[in-house]
Amino acid sequence: MDSRERVLAAVRSAIHEAGEPVVTRNHDTTLAGDPDLVELFVERVDDYRAEVHVIDEADLTLRIGEVLGAHKVNSLVVPADLDGAWLKTTHARLVHDSEEVTAADLEGIDAVVTGSAVAIALTGTIILDGGELQGRRLITLVPDLHVCVVRVDDIVGSVPEAVRRLNPTRPLTWISGPSATSDIELNRVEGVHGPRTLVVLVVR
Amino acid sequence: MTVGLQPQPGVKFLGMPPFPEAARTALGDEQLRRNLGHATSTIRTKRLNAVSELADWEELRISGASIKDHTLAHLDDYLEQFAAAATAAGATVHWAADAEEACAIGVAIARQHQVDEVVKVKSMATQEIELNEALEAAGIDAWETDLAELIVQLGGDTPSHFLVPAIHRNRHEIAEIFTRRMGEVGRAAPDDLTADPARLAEAARLHLREKFLRAKVAFSGANFAVAETGTLVVVESEGNGRMCLTLPEVLVSVVGIEKIVPRFEDLEVFMQLLPRSSTAERMNPYTTMWTGVTPGDGPQEVHIILLDNGRTRALADRVGRQALRCIRCSACLNVCPVYERVGGHAYGSVYPGPIGAILNPLLHGVADEHDAALPFASSLCGACYEACPVAIDIPTVLIDQRAEAVREKASHVGPDPERVAMKAAAWVLDSPKRLRFAERIAIRLRGLIARIRWLPGMPGGWTRSRAVPPIPEQSFRDWWAQRASAEREREEPDGQP
Amino acid sequence: MTHVSLFVTCLADALFPDVGKATVTVLERLGCTVDFPAAQTCCGQMHMNSGYPDEAGTLVRSFADTFAGADAVVMPSGSCAAMLRHHGATVAPGVAVPPVHELSEFLVDVLGVTDVGARFDHSVTYHPTCHSSRLLGVGDRPTRLLQAVEGLSLIELPEADQCCGFGGTFAIKNADTSAAMGTDKVGHARETGADYLCASDASCLMHMRGVVDHQDRAARRPASLRTIHLAEILASQ
Numbered sequence: 001m002d003s004r005e006r007v008l009a010a011v012r013s014a015i016h017e018a019g020e021p022v023v024t025r026n027h028d029t030t031l032a033g034d035p036d037l038v039e040l041f042v043e044r045v046d047d048y049r050a051e052v053h054v055i056d057e058a059d060l061t062l063r064i065g066e067v068l069g070a071h072k073v074n075s076l077v078v079p080a081d082l083d084g085a086w087l088k089t090t091h092a093r094l095v096h097d098s099e100e101v102t103a104a105d106l107e108g109i110d111a112v113v114t115g116s117a118v119a120i121a122l123t124g125t126i127i128l129d130g131g132e133l134q135g136r137r138l139i140t141l142v143p144d145l146h147v148c149v150v151r152v153d154d155i156v157g158s159v160p161e162a163v164r165r166l167n168p169t170r171p172l173t174w175i176s177g178p179s180a181t182s183d184i185e186l187n188r189v190e191g192v193h194g195p196r197t198l199v200v201l202v203v204r
Numbered sequence: 205m206t207v208g209l210q211p212q213p214g215v216k217f218l219g220m221p222p223f224p225e226a227a228r229t230a231l232g233d234e235q236l237r238r239n240l241g242h243a244t245s246t247i248r249t250k251r252l253n254a255v256s257e258l259a260d261w262e263e264l265r266i267s268g269a270s271i272k273d274h275t276l277a278h279l280d281d282y283l284e285q286f287a288a289a290a291t292a293a294g295a296t297v298h299w300a301a302d303a304e305e306a307c308a309i310g311v312a313i314a315r316q317h318q319v320d321e322v323v324k325v326k327s328m329a330t331q332e333i334e335l336n337e338a339l340e341a342a343g344i345d346a347w348e349t350d351l352a353e354l355i356v357q358l359g360g361d362t363p364s365h366f367l368v369p370a371i372h373r374n375r376h377e378i379a380e381i382f383t384r385r386m387g388e389v390g391r392a393a394p395d396d397l398t399a400d401p402a403r404l405a406e407a408a409r410l411h412l413r414e415k416f417l418r419a420k421v422a423f424s425g426a427n428f429a430v431a432e433t434g435t436l437v438v439v440e441s442e443g444n445g446r447m448c449l450t451l452p453e454v455l456v457s458v459v460g461i462e463k464i465v466p467r468f469e470d471l472e473v474f475m476q477l478l479p480r481s482s483t484a485e486r487m488n489p490y491t492t493m494w495t496g497v498t499p500g501d502g503p504q505e506v507h508i509i510l511l512d513n514g515r516t517r518a519l520a521d522r523v524g525r526q527a528l529r530c531i532r533c534s535a536c537l538n539v540c541p542v543y544e545r546v547g548g549h550a551y552g553s554v555y556p557g558p559i560g561a562i563l564n565p566l567l568h569g570v571a572d573e574h575d576a577a578l579p580f581a582s583s584l585c586g587a588c589y590e591a592c593p594v595a596i597d598i599p600t601v602l603i604d605q606r607a608e609a610v611r612e613k614a615s616h617v618g619p620d621p622e623r624v625a626m627k628a629a630a631w632v633l634d635s636p637k638r639l640r641f642a643e644r645i646a647i648r649l650r651g652l653i654a655r656i657r658w659l660p661g662m663p664g665g666w667t668r669s670r671a672v673p674p675i676p677e678q679s680f681r682d683w684w685a686q687r688a689s690a691e692r693e694r695e696e697p698d699g700q701p
Numbered sequence: 702m703t704h705v706s707l708f709v710t711c712l713a714d715a716l717f718p719d720v721g722k723a724t725v726t727v728l729e730r731l732g733c734t735v736d737f738p739a740a741q742t743c744c745g746q747m748h749m750n751s752g753y754p755d756e757a758g759t760l761v762r763s764f765a766d767t768f769a770g771a772d773a774v775v776m777p778s779g780s781c782a783a784m785l786r787h788h789g790a791t792v793a794p795g796v797a798v799p800p801v802h803e804l805s806e807f808l809v810d811v812l813g814v815t816d817v818g819a820r821f822d823h824s825v826t827y828h829p830t831c832h833s834s835r836l837l838g839v840g841d842r843p844t845r846l847l848q849a850v851e852g853l854s855l856i857e858l859p860e861a862d863q864c865c866g867f868g869g870t871f872a873i874k875n876a877d878t879s880a881a882m883g884t885d886k887v888g889h890a891r892e893t894g895a896d897y898l899c900a901s902d903a904s905c906l907m908h909m910r911g912v913v914d915h916q917d918r919a920a921r922r923p924a925s926l927r928t929i930h931l932a933e934i935l936a937s938q
Contacts (some may be wrong), residue, residue: 002307003298003299003300003301004287004299006299006301006512007283007284007299007300007301007461007510007516008280008284009281010301010512010516011280011461011512011516011519012285012470013279013516013520013652014516014517014520015276015279015519015520015585017522018276018525019277020274020277020410021273021274021276021277022270022274023267023270023271023274024266024269024270025264025267025269025270025271025473026260027260027263027264027442027473027476028260028263029472030260032259035336037474038276044486046610047486048489053455059574063451066482079495080635085228085637091615103417104417106572107413107417112558114353116393122486123486123487124486125487125540130498136405136500136501136502136674137446137450137492137501137502138450138451138501138502140270141443141450143448157655159472159487160469160472161473161477163398163468163469163471163472163475164469164472166468167355168430168435168493168495169293169433169435169495169501170498171492171494171495171498172491172492172493172494173490173491173493174475174487174490174491174492174493175489175490175513176486176488176489176490178489179441179443179489179490180441180442181351181439181442182368182404182444182483183237183350183352183355183370183439184351184370184378184391184401184404185242185353185370185371185374185375185401186242186246186247186368189401189402189404189405190353190442191402191405191406191409191531192405192408192409192441192442192444193349193413193416193442193443193444194442194443194446194489194490216916221800224874226876227825227875227877227878228877228878231877248881270872283920292921323917325841376796399900407836409702430935438710539883541864541866542875542878542882545878545881545882545885546878579752580871580874581869581871581875581877581878582868583864583866583867583871583879583882584750584831584863584868584869584871585831585835585863585868586831586832586836587831587835587864589835590835603749603750603752603788606750606751606752607752607754608752609751609752610752610753611752624752626751626756627747627756629747629748630748630753632760633711633743633760634742634763635742635743636739636742636761639714639742639743640710642715643715646715650877661871662873662874664876665872665873665874665875665876665877665879666872666873666876666911668876668877668878668881669877669880669883669884669915670872670880670908670911670912670914670915670920671908671914671915672909672911673717673910673911676716676717676718676719678715678718678720679715679718680713680718681709681711681737681739683718683721684739685739689775
């Protein structure tokens with residue numbers, strides 16, 4: 001008998017009288033009340049000490065340029081499909097993501113600009129799924145500044161609403177504020193291995 | 205190159221005394237008690253806030269508990285479903301009945317890729333199977349990349365908490381460890397390193413960055429494994445998880461068979477329960493979910509080792525199987541008055557605290573004196589049950605495991621003073637006459653008992669720090685009998701017909 | 702008139718008879734008739750919690766026989782009530798354990814009284830014992846009763862929800878940890894400056910008093926911070 005058979009046989013013998021436990025799902029699947037999702041999302045992202053701005057679609061290019069300028073970004077990586085129009089106002093050296101770009105290449109890059117798939121107002125979470133305007137996972141990981149564009153239509157109220165929108169076969173990254181640790185005396189410190197600065201641009 | 209990363213002799217779990225004695229040593233460590241007291245009281249308050257924010261917290265607990273119970277009752281089907289889905293998505297699924305098999309599979313994969321080092325994201329399962337030791341024996345360094353695990357590894361120490369494995373270390377001790385040890389195994393700590401937590405985190409970032417960029421093979425655990433899709437989930441804070449799960453070419457994940465949830469949608473429950481119970485946040489900074497191999501993105505060779513290692517033993521225990529609901533949040537550790545005072549090391553296992561006190565005996569049985577002592581390492585106050593996000597009734601399982609331990613001892617050991625005392629007490633208490641007789645003997649000896657300042661043997665534990673209660677002049681039942689007869693006399697005075 | 706069968710608990714019977722007497726006083730003052738079935742002994746908690754469920758089962762069966770048919774079984778102990786209510790059927794399957802009431806539950810819920818007509822001119826801090834609060838869920842009943850006592854000033858106990866460290870045989874098997882918990886609990890009680898540390902379980906009180914007396918003896922000072930059962934305060938006038 002191989003290990004697979006041994007483990008499965010042990011499981012079967014252990015549960016032979018386990019019966020049929022009833023699954024009770026009475027938790028909320030939507031957000032109670034009717035809160036302003038953009039306002040709530042902004043408040044919650046801000047709680048993680050991320051930088052967050054609500055802007056108009058028309059100002060997006062300008063604001064990306066301002067953010068990159070304010071953070072003194074000299075080099076920038078963007079997903080392969082990211083619209084050049086977003087980057088008209090920046091003079092940073094630009095790298096477009098492709099399979100040739102390695103983590104070592106990204107080590108010298110100051111920032112990354114991406115879109116996002118879904119965002120959760122209640123928890124201030126952004127979810128990337130490697131789809132449109134998001135690129136491969138490593139580009140949002142190695143640079144020290146992540147500028148993430150969130151469309152208001154992609155903001156849902158609660159965790160269940162977000163999970164139900166996701167495609168599990170895609171590589172998913174949930175981001176709630178900048179990288180942080182509580183390992184030293186349980187004090188929260190922002191900035192360990194991931195981007196130490198997260199800037200969220202919420203686009204109306 | 206092996207650099208002596210494993211715990212030094214003397215702090216290793218093996219060879220530690222059983223709980224009561226280890227606890228006594230820990231209680232004598234004032235620094236440890238201060239570190240723990242500060243850390244656990246901070247997180248307790250934060251957790252209450254995080255939990256009270258959700259109006260449906262109790263419903264979430266019930267959803268979480270019942271989803272896990274259902275999964276465990278059909279675990280064979282769900283495991284097969286998971287393995288099939290993960291395989292279809294490009295992962296290679298391995299099965300390991302015990303730690304030895306799991307380590308052998310992991311070592312073989314690392315060897316195939318001819319590496320002399322791997323990076324690791326914190327995982328209870330790999331600690332449980334002592335994967336680092338197995339890799340080191342094969343000449344492969346396993347670099348822990350979680351900040352606390354790094355502190356523990358560099359300090360030649362063992363973890364004492366699931367979530368904050370270095371909870372027993374304060375910032376000054378950490379700065380000292382980094383300064384002394386980082387240079388020996390890679391990029392040295394900055395010369396001007398201080399005990400400022402932000403500076404310590406920065407030192408870890410710089411030290412580990414070169415390891416992340418270099419590593420070909422990474423090891424991880426998983427918080428959840430979704431049967432219907434073959435998806436694995438790692439919940440983390442620092443980004444070291446993302447580094448390990450994204451940058452290397454090869455990823456090996458060791459996953460306990462109890463980590464399964466049936467459907468992707470079930471994550472909506474656990475992604476609310478876990479962060480709020482563990483770090484007391486609305487959401488942890490980073491969560492990675494991956495399903496097999498994504499072409500062009502992340503590791504292109506993905507292995508999953510499904511681990512039993514005693515879990516089916518626990519699963520067979522009718523009362524104890526609920527312990528397999530555990531999502532390793534560590535809320536029970538943080539609220540436990542025993543854990544708060546003695547820390548994690550006294551439990552002598554990678555699983556400390558209340559959950560460890562039931563999980564270890566369930567996984568291994570109670571034949572070993574360490575495992576047998578753990579169910580007794582609790583005052584049964586019930587704070588753990590109250591805090592548990594999947595409603596594991598830890599006190600009830602503790603009581604059941606105590607009975608196991610007593611039965612096990614009785615089957616091997618000859619006359620045992622404790623057993624004799626408990627049997628004698630049961631005999632006395634089973635009869636009001638005998639109880640009354642025992643009370644009267646005590647009353648006769650009350651003068652003597654009042655002078656007791658010290659007792660030998662086990663009862664001596666009481667007298668070391670507590671006075672013996674004084675014996676009253678009369679028991680309640682004698683008082684009641686006296687009162688009743690006085691009343692009867694009042695009602696029927698002598699001399700009347 | 703409410704008829705009450707008193708289960709005094711083995712500990713109060715043998716070591717703290719004043720707790721039993723006080724319970725009788727309060728109940729009779731409120732118009733109950735009290736009887737004390739002489740065949741009673743112990744709820745079986747010590748045996749169950751120490752790993753001897755069979756012995757515990759025997760004691761639960763005796764309890765059920767002794768109190769069969771009682772209108773209301775009342776006891777001055779949260780942990781004995783919790784044992785009988787929640788674990789009785791586990792150790793004695795098939796046995797019909799009569800419904801039981803912890804004293805504060807009985808006074809507030811059944812008799813509907815919070816002011817029991819007591820007077821106690823002292824400051825008091827209250828420790829809600831773990832089994833009363835977590836297993837029985839007595840909530841604020843004991844403190845509501847205390848607040849209604851004339852002359853009594855109730856001072857909040859810091860970290861009240863933390864266990865005192867008694868835990869039955871835990872107090873002996875893990876004596877050092879138990880004592881460390883007891884020391885912290887007594888420390889918090891002393892911080893309040895209250896004259897009395899009150900609780901609803903004689904067992905926890907025995908442990909806390911043991912710590913207090915041991916500390917006083919070691920410091921060679923007269924007895925300080927007295928411990929007292931809820932029933933004793935409610936009985937005083």
